[in-house]
Amino acid sequence: xxxxxxxxKNGSGLNLRDLTASLVAAEIEPIRSSVNARLxxxxxxxxxxxxxxxxxxxxGSATAALKASPVLTAQTSGVGAxxxxxxxxxxTEGTTELNVLSLATRQVLEFSGxxxxxxxxxxxxxxxxxxxxxxxxxxxxxxxxxxTAQSLTVPADATLSEIADALNALDGISARxxxxxxxxxxxxxxxxxxxxxxxxFSVSPxxxxxxxxxxxTTAGVSGVQIQPAGDAxxxxxxxxxxxxxxxxxxxxxxxxxxxTRVGLSTITIARDRETAxxxxxxxxxxxNETLTLLGGLTSRGGSxxxxxxxxxxxxxxxxxxxxxxxxxxxxxxxxxxxxxxxxLGIATQRDGTFxxxxxxxxxxxxxxPTRFDAVFEDTLQSKTDGIAISGTPGGDKDSGVFAxxxxxxxxxxxxxxxxxxxxxxxxxxxxxxxxxxxxxxTEIIAQDGLTNGSIQFGKSFLTLLQDLLDESLSGTxxxxxxxxxxxxxxxxxxxxxxxxxxxxxxxxxRFMSRFTVMExxxxxxxxxxxxxxxxxxxxxxxxx
Numbered sequence: 001x002x003x004x005x006x007x008x009k010n011g012s013g014l015n016l017r018d019l020t021a022s023l024v025a026a027e028i029e030p031i032r033s034s035v036n037a038r039l040x041x042x043x044x045x046x047x048x049x050x051x052x053x054x055x056x057x058x059x060g061s062a063t064a065a066l067k068a069s070p071v072l073t074a075q076t077s078g079v080g081a082x083x084x085x086x087x088x089x090x091x092t093e094g095t096t097e098l099n100v101l102s103l104a105t106r107q108v109l110e111f112s113g114x115x116x117x118x119x120x121x122x123x124x125x126x127x128x129x130x131x132x133x134x135x136x137x138x139x140x141x142x143x144x145x146x147x148t149a150q151s152l153t154v155p156a157d158a159t160l161s162e163i164a165d166a167l168n169a170l171d172g173i174s175a176r177x178x179x180x181x182x183x184x185x186x187x188x189x190x191x192x193x194x195x196x197x198x199x200x201f202s203v204s205p206x207x208x209x210x211x212x213x214x215x216x217t218t219a220g221v222s223g224v225q226i227q228p229a230g231d232a233x234x235x236x237x238x239x240x241x242x243x244x245x246x247x248x249x250x251x252x253x254x255x256x257x258x259x260t261r262v263g264l265s266t267i268t269i270a271r272d273r274e275t276a277x278x279x280x281x282x283x284x285x286x287x288n289e290t291l292t293l294l295g296g297l298t299s300r301g302g303s304x305x306x307x308x309x310x311x312x313x314x315x316x317x318x319x320x321x322x323x324x325x326x327x328x329x330x331x332x333x334x335x336x337x338x339x340x341x342x343x344l345g346i347a348t349q350r351d352g353t354f355x356x357x358x359x360x361x362x363x364x365x366x367x368x369p370t371r372f373d374a375v376f377e378d379t380l381q382s383k384t385d386g387i388a389i390s391g392t393p394g395g396d397k398d399s400g401v402f403a404x405x406x407x408x409x410x411x412x413x414x415x416x417x418x419x420x421x422x423x424x425x426x427x428x429x430x431x432x433x434x435x436x437x438x439x440x441x442t443e444i445i446a447q448d449g450l451t452n453g454s455i456q457f458g459k460s461f462l463t464l465l466q467d468l469l470d471e472s473l474s475g476t477x478x479x480x481x482x483x484x485x486x487x488x489x490x491x492x493x494x495x496x497x498x499x500x501x502x503x504x505x506x507x508x509x510r511f512m513s514r515f516t517v518m519e520x521x522x523x524x525x526x527x528x529x530x531x532x533x534x535x536x537x538x539x540x541x542x543x544x
Contacts, residue, residue, distance in 0.1 A: 020511040028504045039493045046486050048297050048309035055293045060469045062286035071276040078265030082258045086390050090254030095268045099235040104193035104246045107229035112186040117177045123156030124205040124212040130172050133198050137222040141200045194244025198229040271369040281356045288353045294320040315478035333399030333458020334374040375461045384453030387446050394441030399458040415439050
């Protein structure tokens, strides 16, 4: 910079403002440049982490899509039934012909002719028996000896609605008051489904006559019965059977059949080869997309590769390795031996990505297609005869074998050391619900007399992958922690730039102040020098 000034003749002759700017820049600009470089790098890293988040979201969507495309399916043709899997470990492939001849029905009774919901009926006692009507017209009824008769005391001022509410509180029946639309009201009573679930009311009025007597059906129900209770009648591969409910869970092991209407259905349970193959190819492609993204972002450069925006970023590198490690690690809890994805057709390539090997896939599918369940479905199964388990574990433990234990004859049990509440089902079994622990959210049915056993739970590859993604994308995961740290750095560097501006102004003021003092001194010295020169010149002239 040309720091000589044509204007500053009386002082140093320097361009003080430009000189000041140069001195300030020499001290401030290297620091400013360094801070701006850090800001640019930090913003690039945050943007790259945004790409990672987007990539993980896409992989999560792929995982959800694969879970919605199961390999083991139940195909139902016809109109009579639908199938829901309850315990996949018990399912067997095959075809079942199901002919629904009649559906299970509830007994429906109507007691009519009431003036309103608040009509006072009268007091007395109801006795409610559950059983079978042999002759509804003549009062022949057999009460179920396993179901205790229930009593209901009705006060003299009880209304029709209050009677309905009291009946609703009893086991095995429901009741409600309905307007007929002609100014009268009816009390409708319905039993549970099944011929053995019909009801009989025995009424003892407080006084005679009493309106409560209208509900007495000991002489028969033909005058008030709208629909009789009945069992479902169906043929399973030509064999006729009766069931008390339209939800039948003892025909196909591990599945519940919901009878929907009279008609013929064919139920086929099978693992579809092409669905499994398509799913595996899609899984490999989705994994490779994510791994390629992470590999490029974390690349350190060299060998014709550019340096990635997240080179050296521990969070991104750890995630990259975690996904690769998950693919190559064994899947436990799906049988007696661990399952490896390499045996199912997923091969590792030199660049760290994967490829789908159809030859290996076909060989394994031909030998044992159930092994592919470990990729797509969690496995929950009992390892002990006499114990059945269903539901979805809500705990966060890894796959493993969990102990079931209870004292002989006790309703209290432990599952994996956590308490489970028991309820006797009255058929030689007890139902247990674990309150917490790895199997919370499941239901265990154990035969009475059995004191211990074991239950195996195996997380599928998709569940393990989703767990990894959820943890990585959570507010407390590595990515969030890294983003927080980078945002803090941006804040710090922004503050540093602001402080540099303040420092730059202060330096400029300080330099200008000092140069001003210097200029005054120089001007004074120049003035004194001029005076002395003129004085000497005057002396010399006087002596000539």
